[in-house]
Amino acid sequence: MITIQKYVRPQSLEEAYQLNQNRRSRIIAGMLWTKMSSGAVNTAIDLCDLGLDTIEETDKQFSIGAMVTLRQIEQHAGLNAYTGGKAAAAVKDIIGVQFRNIATVGGSIWGRFGFSDVLTLFLAMESFVELYKGGIIPLAQFASMPYDRDLLVRLIVKKTPGSFSYQAMRAQRTDFPVLTCAVSRLDGQYRAAIGARPGRAMLIKDEEGLLTGGINEESAKAFAEYAAGKVPTGSNLRGSAAYRTHLAKVLVERGALELGGNA
């Protein structure tokens, strides 16, 4: 359990940013993973007063504040209309409703946790993060960046025309996933995001055009083999690297078949 010397609710992003420049400060998001960690925090910075707990929807995009909870993602009509319900599908097995009412999008995305369903889901979309100092950058770029002391303000999801599928393998419902997989077709381009490898989720694009001629069992299998070959896997107590690579092939194939149709 961490110890906290001081708790602050900044009234501006600048105040939060300045407080966070001290390496013993820590942003408090959902507090769920933070609580499991150990060490001494000098200043706990709670962003709850900054109005970052809403999802703003326009004709072109969703702007999702860092303090939006996973339950809000699950229940947001617009986001689930856009994703065909896959936003809800991706988070529904994350522990329970009480957990998802606390866990935040910002915490999940900033943490870039290997087990993150949230990171996997949004990597499959045309997503960007808005950093207080770093500006707006693609989520895929952010996902591979090292940790720094900037602030994640929002997740931005463009409403690029597309369709989505989401699959995850869990040994037991509400447990951490053994592998996560989101497959999408965006403006005719196919991509697969694979997480819980167990490392951070990775985005694989169909750069060889394996699915552009249409999705059938043969092309879906070829894309699955291609994607699984691009994604390094590792072993931990939930599964071996070989099992994860096998799962990656199965889930990508299923995901592609679920998208169905022609490009």
Add this chain to the structure above:
Amino acid sequence: MEIKLKLNGKNIMGSIEPDTLLIDFLREHGCYSVKRGCETSGCGLCTVLMDGTPVLSCSVLAARADGHEVYTLEGLQQEASDFVGFIADQGADQCGFCNPGFVMNTIALLRENPDPTDDEIRAFLAGNLCRCSGYEGQLRGIRNYLDSRKG
């Protein structure tokens, strides 16, 4: 640091450490229905309603509750009394340890969705763990309660 919140309908003030968890604050204020279970935010035993929303009080800083409204089972006994007898009739709460968390989350479920299907009940209560019963007793109890309301 000082915090002010509304606990079970009453305005209270309290002096806390910055890292005090809401569960500890609530128990210090006599809310012993709120219990520690897993310590990994996974069992639902410590469920309370914060501004009407079910949350895990083991994972919320008491400082974040400042200015908010918190209800524990101590403050919702009348609402709970509508259905807990149906759960008890099924023998679902065998040791009873998980029961307050189940009851609190069932209150939240029925407020949000007064007529849930069995699958919706299972999904909403998935974050409440019970080591005795296998969950079917709780489901039958809630189903019987819902059916009784329909006459």
